[in-house]
Amino acid sequence: MNKYFLLFPMVFLLIFSCKKAENIGQDLLPDEDFLNFNYTDTFVVSTKTVADEPSRTDKLTGLYLGTLNSTKMGKSTAKIMFELSNPLSLPADSLAPFTIDSAVLFLKYIVFYGDTLQANDYVVKKLNANIADDQIYNSNQTGIFGTTEIGRANNLTLNPTQEVRTYLTDSTGTQSVIRIPMNTSFAQEFVNKIGSADSVLHTFTKFDAYFRGIEVSIENASANTMALINLNSLATKFSIFYRDVNGTARELTFPARLFTVSSSLQASSINNFEYTNSTTTQDAINSTNQTDSVNYIIGQSGTLNKITLPDISTFQNAAFNRAELLVTQLESNIDTSQNPTTLYLIYKDNSGEWQSGAIGSRDSVLINSLGQKVARYSFNITKLLNDMNLNRITTREVYLSNHYAPITQVSTLNSLLSVGGFPPTRIIVGGSNSSDPLLKTKLRLYYSKK
Numbered sequence: 015m016n017k018y019f020l021l022f023p024m025v026f027l028l029i030f031s032c033k034k035a036e037n038i039g040q041d042l043l044p045d046e047d048f049l050n051f052n053y054t055d056t057f058v059v060s061t062k063t064v065a066d067e068p069s070r071t072d073k074l075t076g077l078y079l080g081t082l083n084s085t086k087m088g089k090s091t092a093k094i095m096f097e098l099s100n101p102l103s104l105p106a107d108s109l110a111p112f113t114i115d116s117a118v119l120f121l122k123y124i125v126f127y128g129d130t131l132q133a134n135d136y137v138v139k140k141l142n143a144n145i146a147d148d149q150i151y152n153s154n155q156t157g158i159f160g161t162t163e164i165g166r167a168n169n170l171t172l173n174p175t176q177e178v179r180t181y182l183t184d185s186t187g188t189q190s191v192i193r194i195p196m197n198t199s200f201a202q203e204f205v206n207k208i209g210s211a212d213s214v215l216h217t218f219t220k221f222d223a224y225f226r227g228i229e230v231s232i233e234n235a236s237a238n239t240m241a242l243i244n245l246n247s248l249a250t251k252f253s254i255f256y257r258d259v260n261g262t263a264r265e266l267t268f269p270a271r272l273f274t275v276s277s278s279l280q281a282s283s284i285n286n287f288e289y290t291n292s293t294t295t296q297d298a299i300n301s302t303n304q305t306d307s308v309n310y311i312i313g314q315s316g317t318l319n320k321i322t323l324p325d326i327s328t329f330q331n332a333a334f335n336r337a338e339l340l341v342t343q344l345e346s347n348i349d350t351s352q353n354p355t356t357l358y359l360i361y362k363d364n365s366g367e368w369q370s371g372a373i374g375s376r377d378s379v380l381i382n383s384l385g386q387k388v389a390r391y392s393f394n395i396t397k398l399l400n401d402m403n404l405n406r407i408t409t410r411e412v413y414l415s416n417h418y419a420p421i422t423q424v425s426t427l428n429s430l431l432s433v434g435g436f437p438p439t440r441i442i443v444g445g446s447n448s449s450d451p452l453l454k455t456k457l458r459l460y461y462s463k464k
Contacts, residue, residue, distance in 0.1 A: 051306075051444075052335070056458045058324040060305050063298040066415070068152035068317045069436055070342075071285035072145075072391050076284055077191075078314065078438060080240030081232050082128050087293040087312055087440045091239060093231035095158055096283035097145055098252055098268040100221035109258035110440035117201035119165055120180050121192040122249035123172075123241035130172045135233040136194050138165030138394040145282055150407050153287040153315045153436070160229030162402070167195035172239055180267050183430055188249045192241070194230070201254045204266065222271075224351060227282075228252075240438050245270040285436070287314040295346060305446035308344060309455075311357070311414055314436045317402055319414035319443060321455060322454070329461065333401060336460040339393040341374060341414060342453045346441045355393050357441075361398070361412045371398045388453065390441075412437045414443070 046231055058060075071077075078092040105112075139160025145151070151158075157293045170192070177187030207215050207224075214224040232239075244250060254266040291299070295310050299317065309319040326334065341358065356376040374391035401407045416439050444453030 025055055025363065033303055047256075051257045052460065052462050054421075054458060054460050055463075057324060057456045058446050061307050061309055061455050062304075062320045063266065063295070063301075063309045063445075064318050064320045064413075065299050066312075066315045066318045068154040069287075070150060071153045071287075071436065072149075072151035072283065074285060075244065075246040076124065077283055078240055078287075078436070079123075079232070079243050079244045080126075080128065080134070081235075081237035082240050082440075083236065083238045083438065084292070084295060086292060086442070087316075089290040090312065090314060090316060090438060091288045092314060092438065093229060093286045094243060094283065095145065095155075095227060095286065096140060096245060097158070097222070097227035099271040100216065100218055100224065100268070101204075102269065104208055104215060104266070105258060105264060109260070109262075110209065111259060112205050112208065112264075113257045114198050114201050114205060115255045115257060115263070117165075117198055117252070117254045117440075119194040119196055119230070119252050120178070120249055121194070121241075122188065122244045122247035123190050123192065124244050125257055126172050126174065126190075126239065126241040128239040129148050130174070130239065131173050131240045132236075133234075134168040134237045136167045136170055137163060137231055138194055138196065139163050139231075139232050140200075142227045144222065145284060145431075147278055147282070151284045153285060155284055155286050158284065160231075163197075164200040164228070165194050165366065167192075167194040170435060171196075180251070181253070181267070182263055186377055187452075191249055192243075196252065201256075204254060204268075205256060206370070219261065219400050242437075245272060258398050278321055284285070285315075287436075288314055291316075299418050303447075307445050307447040307449070309414075309443050309445045310440070311416060311443060312440045313416045313431040313438045316440070317339070321412050321414065323399060323402065323410045323412060323457065325349035325410065326399060326459070329459075332461045334396065334459060334461045336394070337396045337399040338458045339372070339395050339461075340456045340458060341391045341393070342444045342455070343389040343391070344444055344453060346449045357393075357463060358415050359393050359395065359398075359412050360415050361407070362409060364408055374414070414446070416441070434446065 027303055045257060061129055077094040077096065079094050081089065081091045083089050120461050133403050140162045141158055142161045143158045145158060159302055174190045177189055178191040178193050180191060181188045204215065210222065214220045248269070249271050252268040255268065256264055258264055295317065298310055309318050313317050341357070359372040359374060360368050363369050372393040372395050374393040376391055379389055399409070402410055443451070446454060448454050
């Protein structure tokens with residue numbers, strides 16, 4: 015669960031008093047008596063950087079692999095664990111004995127963050143336990159980890175435009191592929207099973223019991239690269255290249271396991287995230303101040319920006335047409351290759367389940383007091399605030415996050431099936447105590463009164 019801090023009294027400062035609006039939300043008003051009195055009030059709301067709780071990271075077809083280092087945010091590491099399916103095809107027993115030429119793990123990535131010029135050491139190990147189909151796994155999972163090293167690629171840099179051949183007859187290659195050589199002794203274990211009496215390569219159930227899966231991680235501490243691995247790609251696979259008794263070149267291919275015979279998505283892959291926060295970030299988390307001057311949002315279960323919304327029931331005889339939460343990013347994102355175009359507002363419903371309450375789109379660019387360009391995100395929280403006012407939602411605490419979520423107003427994150435996974439994008443946003451009024455997190459209300 016989140017490391018909840020003391021619930022501080024709501025402090026909100028009225029900085030724009032009752033400015034008349036231009037008929038905003040007029041179609042939502044309850045009767046004609048309200049039409050001539052439209053107002054806008056803007057408040058600074060209470061904000062706090064808090065530690066995130068573990069995210070559910072099983073049932074994903076997109077897994078993040080790598081390490082990102084930041085002097086401002088700290089170090090975050092993502093490793094992947096996934097199972098393989100039994101081979102797509104097997105040669106006839108009469109073609110034995112087989113001689114191994116090489117064995118390779120191919121990982122197709124969709125997008126990368128950080129520095130492509132950074133050389134990294136990729137290490138592959140065997141899992142020490144099976145990934146259970148009916149179990150929920152979280153980002154801090156510690157029970158399933160690799161033990162014996164079975165593959166390694168040292169000093170490997172990501173080269174998205176490089177064409178990597180991933181099968182014997184491939185003449186053009188595939189771009190954005192990580193190629194990790196595997197131990198031939200490990201590959202020999204599978205070749206020896208071709209035509210064996212136990213048929214572990216032929217049936218899914220026996221193969222699943224025979225081979226638990228693999229873990230892939232980056233070893234070097236100075237690494238600053240992270241990639242989103244696509245397990246659904248045909249280019250993500252473990253391949254053994256060998257020759258039969260006649261010297262004919264062949265390959266044995268084990269794709270990532272995503273589906274059972276019934277084609278239902280299984281918990282056959284897990285992302286694991288680890289953090290070492292910077293002193294600045296950790297101090298913000300540990301602070302007992304009611305509000306922060308800045309807030310740190312770190313993806314992949316790092317930190318959240320907690321916002322306490324006001325009790326709008328104090329507005330008597332008012333009809334609320336629209337409520338907007340305005341959040342400003344302090345500076346350009348230097349930790350990753352791209353700035354987020356959206357942020358997510360999440361909250362806990364009355365049952366304690368995470369829900370997606372709103373999508374924050376980057377709607378404008380402002381110039382702060384230092385002459386720097388800063389991005390602002392706007393969240394439409396009209397329904398959410400009204401649900402709170404009607405006690406349909408008992409909490410008034412919401413959280414800014416860059417957890418992946420579907421583009422819907424309400425979606426349970428606890429059971430989320432996500433191709434996108436949890437992006438590592440990290441940003442700094444203005445808080446209630448910011449000295450620059452343009453950077454303060456604000457709530458803007460559009461309402462009408464008789």
